[in-house]
Amino acid sequence: LNQILFKNPNEPPMVFHWFPIIGSTITYGIDPPRWFKQQREKYGDIFTFVLLGKKTTVYLGPAGNEFILNGKIKDVSAEEIYTVLTTPVFGKDVVYDCPNSKLMEQKKFMKIALSTAAFQRYVPIITAEVDDYFKRSADFKGKSGIVNIPKSMAELTIFTASHTLQGSEVRSKFDEKVAALYHDLDMGFSPINFALYWAPLPWNARRDHAQRTVAKIYMDVIKQRRAAGATETEDMMWHLMNSTYKNGTPVPDHEVAHMLIALLMAGQHSSSSTSSWICLWLAARPDVMEALYQEQIEVLGADLPPLTYENLQKLSLNQAVLKETLRLHAPIHSIMRAVKSPMPVPNTRYVIPTNHTLLAASGVSASDPKYFPEPDLWEPTRWDKDSPIAPSSAIQASGEDEEKIDYGYGLVSKGANSPYLPFGAGRHRCIGEQFAGVQLQTITAMLVRKFKFSNPDGTTGKVIGTDYQSLFSRPLEPANIRWEKRDE
Ligand code: HEM
Incomplete structure (x- = not known):
């Protein structure tokens, strides 16, 4: 009754719920994209729901992506939402524990290290890690078997990411002890911690201990490198150690360490979930x-030469597999922003007040038949221009001739008015897209050379459902596949 009597005509419709505080938290949390689609049928593209006591306004579709992800700095804030979760995990003075202008500079430092020259060095490192992993892994002994693939992909992601991004000293320390510390850090990322980040709970104590321990490992390596005057490895750590803010302050060691944790955490979940899918x-x-497999033989030759950054660019189906997988399984299903000043929604009567949170969910438009014919079909060849189920022409046309803008960390597309944005848009857009592309395309190409996969129950065309219980969505486990080695 309250909701009907006191409805403000300038606010979006409120999703009906029985209980205050809890609101729609549970129904939303089980399967956010499906729930959004159900609400869209009743209320349209813009509606508000109660998430853990907070009025949360969802705006779906390309216009919603633009409104939220390209919101102005005076209107929207990411750090206000995320800092309670990320600061205890990453550490102080980086990412969301600093003003946005500092984050933009930090993103620039990180992005400079993610250059084409770096990627050319990374591909052989990744292929060697993949080779080594399958030689030593107990789950892949013999000629064929069944494996819960997300566990293997999580391990492979951390070995490849730590080796490439953080250098061989750090990789050599990535034994079980450090893996366990990262697991403890991870526990800090459970959604329940949005409410209980501060609480004296056992997993928060383990998170804080893990943060201090991992940061110290990195800071010790930084100190050794400074003492040795070593400059031979131009990896991410080296670049950050040698970066200086615009005001003349060199990046302090603890910030280098905390950025390295942030990078590994940002990449770990999104990349390992994607390679699992x-x-x-x-x-x-x-x-x-x-x-x-045939593509590699045709394009690279029957002897399958070692993979390089250049020949990955020639494997168009290999690239399309990644693109199509991110269309259906973008690991970040909900992107949130605090509203800092009342925001009129263009072409509507709505004004979003400052006590609301905004939520963008570009995965919903990425599986909308309006833009992607037969949206639920996983079909990498749809990204061929001539495919009968090619995405609508607006998406295909976006690319080189798009207008670009620089928020301080390099040029990005100016518009966010797209239904396909797995890497976000605007000032908070991902800087790891190219790195993730190199990592995931190399892993895929290597798996194709080594294995034939099938569903353990012999079915085709279907995969397991999605687990939305963590901040990053991923396959429900066990997510078993059957593998068979090609060459034995
Ligand atoms: C931001 C997705 C891999 C580092 C983002 C955002 C998305 C995203 C959607 C925007 C978040 C927001 O607006 O709130 C992905 C996906 C990945 C991936 C789908 C892999 C498949 C990586 C990797 C790294 C990375 C490998 C590091 C090497 C970052 C950073 C930000 C970011 C630093 C900036 C956060 C900000 O400015 O607020 N990513 N990411 N990501 N990502 Fe990624």
């Missing part, structure tokens, strides 16, 4: 796995 789809679609 790629494996699951290849198991569900052995025809595509075979087509990928």
